[in-house]
Amino acid sequence: QQQVKQSPQSLIVQKGGISIINCAYENTAFDYFPWYQQFPGKGPALLIAIRPDVSEKKEGRFTISFNKSAKQFSLHIMDSQPGDSATYFCASLTTDSWGKLQFGAGTQVVVTP
């Protein structure tokens, strides 16, 4: 049973549009929420991460929004580009867990020219 539920499974967005991926969790002990980006033929790589003491974190065109009371967090990709086409995974962990991440199922994002 996945501890982090991710949606949608796939997403098609036009160049310049906004991609939004949502994740929900149950374990209130989670205290770190990273997003990983995976291109075809490559392993995932850390994209951006947030801790629950802030509600939003922005790095370039990528923003994480975090709602602690709803136990939800989301990734927004602004001004989406074809180079953003990839699979995105949300994840969570508790700091006493040897760094063991719980991953969502992944969202395949396709940005059309």
Place this chain on the structure above:
Amino acid sequence: DVKVTQSSRYLVKRTGEKVFLECVQDMDHENMFWYRQDPGLGLRLIYFSYDVKMKEKGDIPEGYSVSREKKERFSLILESASTNQTSMYLCASSRGTSGQQETQYFGPGTRLLVL
């Protein structure tokens, strides 16, 4: 740059064979992880290791074992491969300060097909 390498990109094995997947990291990381990636299921942790010769089961350890004889190398072993172990296998490492929120660095993956 951290580099995590996996011994094979593609493997084809027969049911019942013993299969070894090797992973090497070059950044002196304490923690190493083995995941399998399946469509619609994301990444699921098979085993992890927080020190040489130390290992812990992840969420789906059945049918797998691991070995970590040296700090830089973490091996995943399928004792008797079965068709339901056909998957993408990803190795990762992290610096390993217990209790810290750390980046995991992934290898490129090994796509295993069991016939």
